[in-house]
Amino acid sequence: MIYDFEEEYKPFAFPDYRKKYERDRNFKQVHIFVDLYPDFKERKIVGFEKITLKAIYDDLETVELDAYEMNINHVKYDSIECKFNYDGREIVIFLPKRIKKDSNIDLEIEYSAKPKRGIFFIGPDEYYPKKPLQLWSQGEDEDTRYWLVCYDFPNERSTTEIRITIPSEFYAISNGTLVNDEYKDGKRIMHWRENFPHPIYLTSIAAGKFFVYEDEIDNIKLHYIVPEEMRNFIKRSFINTPDMIRHFSRIIRFPYPYQKYSQVVVNDFIVGGMENINATTLTEFTLHDEKAHNDYMSEGLVSHELAHQWFGDMITCRDWSHAWLNEGFATYMNAVYFEHFLGYDDFLYELYQDELNYKNEFSSDYARPIVTNIYQYPGELFDRHLYEKASRVLHMLRDELGDEKFWSFINSYLNTFTGKSIDTYDFINLLKEKTGKSMEFFFDQWIFHAGHPVLDVSYTYDNSKSILKLTFEQKQGGKEIPDVFIFKLKIAFYHGEKREVKEIRVSERKQDFNFQMDMPDAISIDPENTILKEIKFERTQRMLIHQIRYGITMEKIEGMSALSKMGGSDAIECLMEQALGENFWAVRREAIINLGKMKTEGALRALIKIKESLSGNKLVDSRVRAAISEALGNFIGSEEALKALEDIIRNETKYLAISKAYESVGKIRHEKSFEILRDGLSKDSWNETIRQGVMRGLGELRDIRGKDILIENSKLGKHVLLRSSAVLALGKIGEGNKELLPWLYKYLRDPYLQVRRAAVQAIANIGLMESIRELEDAFISEQDAHIKRSIRKTINEIIEGKREREEIRNLRQEVDELRKKIMEINEKVVK
Missing domain, CATH: 1.25.10.10 (Leucine-rich Repeat Variant)
Known part of the structure; x- marks a missing residue:
């Protein structure tokens, strides 16, 4: 697709947004100790805090700390009561004497709070009487201030200590090592200390009736902590954690930097996972049964949060504008683990999914530079640009530098900035120093500007001179989007089964490249989909079919997408070949999805043949079978499609394929669709996967008869x-x-x-x-x-x-x- 950017481009910032800058402070936050007393019935906390600060300059008389919606009982300095002003958001403490530069300021603060954010109490109520009683924290981006009096911004790092008093049958997990665990007066008191300085948003606590599974790898203690009733799901989600630690340590040439790594699963967590320093918190939805496995795997989430222990915890962005240094790296390392765990094709396909997620946000919502300080709330920045686009940028940087230089630089990056909060300019300057490459053009276009190249590619062939000419024209435009992107690009040429790859460098708005060769049977631009881009490249159907039959994974996927738009019996036959004969599951999936997009009678017959061929074959990846369910939803009103979907619903064992089948039953809007969807309400599944499909199907059906069912299930x-x-x-x-x-x-x-x-x-x-x-x-x-x-x-x-x-x-x-x-x-x- 070629975008008309003058019409399609939408800015990220609303008109009233203003630039935000790194926060000032007049002290260093050195250490926080808190004695925490949660009241689970009242959903309240009482805290006795000792905070150590260090003056940045002489004659310091006041300090300002964050404390949201608290009751501050008193503040003491050296046992002397301090006067303070408190407006419900910030406490200004008047010190009883002037403090010299580099001198410590030891304050004692007693407070209480019923936090709306930052710390959450979970428990049974009239709607969910079986919900377990828990407490857990979520500090990112600036919510630790709701339960700790602190300086709550990522440009400051401190050590922390939490001692929490909980019911005797509870277990509490926090950052660092367990200093003490004792029972007293019918309560349990657990004391954790983190000696690695970190931004305060990475401080965490979780408490409840947990089952703790202990493991160890290379003298690193591992804890997998889950609600007691979920203990049987532990291994399926966490068994590969040791392998991840070893693989990451090996590829970045930097060992895991802490003594322990805990992963705690809590109920009602508000995000998928949070990389609290050596004590990650995860959603309950990551724990799954055998029928859900493969369609859903925890390795993506677990590897992402583990990668943060280096990229985001050990080294942290010092301003939210530069948070790609946290999230872009963790997202990319997730894909890097997939390369090791599943293979190179899965690595490329994961990056392709990153691309699609980013492009969806770009085309339907907005475009922005990855680094921007124009925003209202820090949380807004945690989007598909910050995660997936930044991941793709790191992959392109790896391609520019080459594997050895890239991973060598990453090792230098980790060694140079361990224990520090940095920004993108620190990253760029170190890259210049260690590689000799300025790469200013690279970061300017990919990080500090929005968008990506939009290429219109055409070819001509001069038979008399045997010269193939490829013309590249960049079509992108709009505010904050570069007129010209500069990048190297590989092109694969096929002559029969022989494959030749050449490299060009695109650096102008319009550029011609000439190649002395016989006319190729296929031309593949960017065969491994390395460059983040949009591309329009018209080729003959014969060329596309040749590319699909003889190409590598991403060439097949790109070719099938283009081929499906042409239609015809040859296209259907080619897609069927890939769906039935290809080894890699994602190519089979994409072949099936593209058959569905053709929406022709011939494509429908092909899908039904594929379904019948794969039916009952448990060796076929379940995600391929789910793709059949999804593809059949394109054939509105079709009796044959409906029969095929009913057969899937009756005979399939995997939740996702059944869920997709119900959704497609709604999409085809057959006169029998409503009754079939209503019958699906009786089917139980992990995370209500099947009934979710029924709900989506009712939405797609757009039949007002579904109103009462939807209201009831909402x-x-x-x-x-x-x-x-x-x-x-x-x-x-x-x-x-x-x-x-x-x-x-x-x-x-x-x-x-x-x-x-x-x-x-x-x-x-x-x-x-x-x-x-x-x-x-x-x-x-x-x-x-x-x-x-x-x-x-x-x-x-x-x-x-x-x-x-x-x-x-x-x-x-x-x-x-x-x-x-x-x-x-x-x-x-x-x-």
Whole structure:
């Protein structure tokens, strides 16, 4: 796809956003010790804190610390009561004497709080009576201030100590080593100390009835900690942790830097995982049963959070604008582990998924430089640019430098900045020093500017001179997007089965490259998909088929996507060959998905043949079977597609394939779809995977008869992921209809952020002006940065899109009716 950037490009920052800069302070935060007394019934904490600061300059008279929504009882310096001002967000402490530069300031602070953020109390209630009683923290980005009096910004590092008093049957995990564990007066007191200085947002505590599985690798103590009722799932999720530690240590040539690594699974965690220093917290959703395995694997999440122990904990961004140094590295190292664990093809396919995730955000939401200081809330920056695009940038840097220089530099980076908070300029300057390469153009275009190259490629062949000419024209444009990207690019030429790879350097807006050779049977641009880009490259069907049959993995995937747009029996035959004969699961999956996108009778027959051929073959990767379920959803009104989906629902054993089948039953909008979806409500599965598919199917069906089912499954008491799916589906069946809005308004204030997020999306889909007041009220009370941004975006889109929505809805109905008639005609012809 070639974007018209003047129309499609959307900026990240709203008009009222202003630049933010690294925070100033007049002291160094050296050490924090806190005696913590949680009250699980009242959801309250009492803290007795000793904090050591060091004056940065002479005659220091006051210090300012973060303390959100606390009751501060007293502050003491050297046993002397200190006066202080407190506004509910910041405490200004007046020291009883002037402090000299580099002198320590030891303060004692007694406080209490009922935190809204930062620390969370989880327990049984009227809707979830079996939920375990737990406490856990989540500090990123700046929420530790809700339960510790501290300097809460990543440009400061300190050691920490937590002593917590909990019920005797509980276990508490925190950072560092266990100093003491004792039982006293019917309580358990656990004391943890972290001696590696770290930003305060990486400080954590979790307490509850946990089962602790202990392991060890190379004198590193490993703890896998889960709620007691989930103990049987431990090995499936964490068994490869030792292998990850060894592989990362080997490839970056830097050993794991701490004495222990704990992973604790908690209920109702608000993100997937959090890399607290040597004590990662993870969502309960990562623990899964055998039927879910392979379709879902914990290795991606576990390797990401483990990688942070070097990239994000040992070395940390000192300002949120530079957080790609944390998240980009962790995302890339996840892919690097896949290369070791699963193979090179899986590595490339993981990077391809990173690309798709980033491009989805780029095309549907906004584009921004990876490093930008124009934002309102730090949490807004934790997006697909910061994670997936930055991962791809690191991969391109690796390609520019070569493997040996890249990993040697990463080792220098780790050795140079261990225990420090840095920014992108530190990274670039060290790269110049260690490699002799300035690479300024690289970081300017990929990190400090937005977007990516959009290439229009064409070829001509001069038979008389045997010269192939390739013309590259860069089409990208828009604010903050470079007119010209500079990058090296590999091109593969095929003559029969012989493959020749040449390298060019693209450095101009329009450029010709000449190659002396016979006319190739296939030309593949960027055969391993190294460069992050959009590309339009028109080739003959014969060339694409040759590329697919003889090419490597990413060439096959790119070729199949282009081939499916051409259609025809030869294209179908080629895609069938790949679906049935290719070894790598992702190529088979992509072949099947592209057959579905063709939406022709011939493609449908091919999919059914593939389904029948693979049916019951447990050696076939379950993700390939799930792709069949997904692809069949493209054939609106088809009786044959419906029968195939019903067969999958009856005979498939894996949750994902069944869930996708129910979703596709809704998509084809057959007259029997509603009854089939209703029957699917009886099927239990891990994380309600199957019923989630039923909810999505009802949303795709857009049949108002599904309203009561969706409302029932959106209520408190149901699994939170099921509730979110039901809420999203309500937005689809209620598009343009205000009848469902009262339900959705209620969910804007739901206790679960997944449901609130879904409610905003559902209201956006309905798209009525009358929702704006409710959205504005929700914006004021909302605590989550991503949801606040989503609310603001939704308000803007409702205002801007009011006139267009009715026209689009009518057009979609006409297209659906036309597709249905075409399918009916085709079926009659076949009969």
